[in-house]
Amino acid sequence: MKVLTIVIPCYNSAAYMNRAIDSLLIGSEDIEILIVNDGSVDNTSKIADEYESKYPNLIRAIHKENGGHGDAINTGLKHSTGMYFKVLDSDDWFDKESLKKILNILKNMINTSNKLDLLISNYVYENVSINKFKSINYRSAMPIEKIFTWENLGHLRNSQNILMHSVIYRTELLKECGIELPKHTFYVDNIFVYKPLPYVKTMYYVDVDLYRYFIGRDDQSVNEKVMIKRIDQQIKVTKILIDCYDPMLISCKKLRKYMIKYLVMMMTVSTVLLLKDNTEKSLNKKKELWNYLNSKNKKLYLEVTKSFLGLMIQIRGILGRKIILLGYTLSRKVFGFN
Template sequence: MKVLTIAIPCYNSASYMHRAIESLLIGSDDIEILIINDGSKDNTSQIADEYEKKYPNIIRAIHKENGGHGDAVNTGLKHATGIYYKVLDSDDWFDKNSFIKVLDVLRGMINNSQLVDMVIANYVYEKLSIGKSTSINYKGAMPEEKIFTWDDIGFLKISQNILMHSVIYRTEVLRSCNLELPKHTFYVDNIFVFKPLPYVKTMFYLNVDLYRYFIGREDQSVNEKIMIGRIDQQIRVTKVMIDSYNPMLIESKKLRKYMTQYLTMMMTISTVLLLKSNTEENLNKKEELWDYLRTTNENLYEEVNKTILGKLMQIDTSIGRKIILSGYSLSRQIFGFN
């Protein structure tokens, strides 16, 4: 059995997938790289097959009909033989030195029969067009290089949300929660992280900048204009998260607080994008989304409404909208996203 499976969902990724794959080739046979060709129309398929032929003990090329990013992640999970599972988007890459350290830690856990449910490492926003890199770490919030539980976690700032870029799940945790991401939907990485959290009992944090998250392609899903154009998918993902979480069923107060914070962030993103579009249709969608939370998950709505962001996002005045949008612009400048 492999130590770690890395799934690389690829759709028309021929021009940049090499960097992602090459960043994983560190001479270790106990990793498994699954190149998931999601019905690409360019020569992604050929490139994947060439890598499999060159590295048959490490790389498998899996070809499937187009189902979107989430369906490619599902396919990777179905085929994974690694004890741990990680997703690497085809336009991103790993820092090799950090990857070596992460693998050493995973091997040590396996050898000592001390498997944890979730391993966390830093990620870096790589905005190459302006030469800016921003590392997102969890210093001060998580104990470093020791096994811990939710009760050991300190205050997680909004910038310290646990994202797909930072998380490595034990494969059986993902399978035990029946994780199944929706097809043909963007932003499902939030479901990937969020839904398994109640199944996570033990964690381990490495303060290394492993995942390099590329920002800058015009067709990128986190491009603001594209996000507004795909706002219905953002809302769909947020509703799936609402439906999957009842705070009253979570014993750990810190986990409950964190999951509520995460859901509040998702509501905030949808609200901001709907306000920025400033169409009557989208302003109505904002009201509908908050009504959905209020009517389908009353306990969760009450928890979200206790937060400053939760209250702020529901202010339906011109001044309130200006405050929301100004805060969003400032966050973009500080953290360098999209």
């Protein structure tokens, strides 16, 4: 059995997938690289097959009909043989030295029979369009290179949300939680990170910049204009998270607090994008989303409205809108996202 499976979902990725794949070639056969070609119509299929032919003990090319990013991850999980599971988007890449260190840690966990559910590492925003490079770390909130539980978790700032870029889950845990990402849907990485959280008992934080998150391409899913155009997808994923669990019933206080914090983030993203669009249709969608949360879970709704965003939402009219958008603009400049 392999130590770590790394799945690379690819859709028309021929122009940049080589960098992602090459960043995983660290001379170890403890890694399994699954290139999932999601119905591409460019040379993605050919490139994937060439890598498999060159590295048959390391790389497998999997070809499937187009089902979207989430469906490619589902396929990768079904074919995975690694003890641990990581997703690498085809336009991103890993730092090789960081990967070597993390792989050694995972091997040690397996050899010493430590049942680790979740390994967390840093990621770096690589926004070439505004020449901004920002590392997101968790050293102020998590013990470094020690096994810990939710009870040991410190305060996570708004910039320190645990995202897909920062997680390596135990493969069996992902299967145990019954994760199945929806087809033809963007922003499913939020479901991938969120749904397994109540199943996580043990965690380990490595303070290295493993994941290099490339943003700034005009056609990228996290480009602001693209996100506004696809706002219905963002709302869909937010509603899936709302329906996923009732965080108010989770006994562990710190886990409950973090899951609510994650939902606040999701509500914030949808709300800000709808306000930026500022059409009657968008403002109605904003109202409907908040009504949806309220109707599904009144207690959770009240908890979310205690957040800064929730308080600002209650400031009607132009003032509330201006405050929310100002906060978004400042965050964007500081952290370099979108």
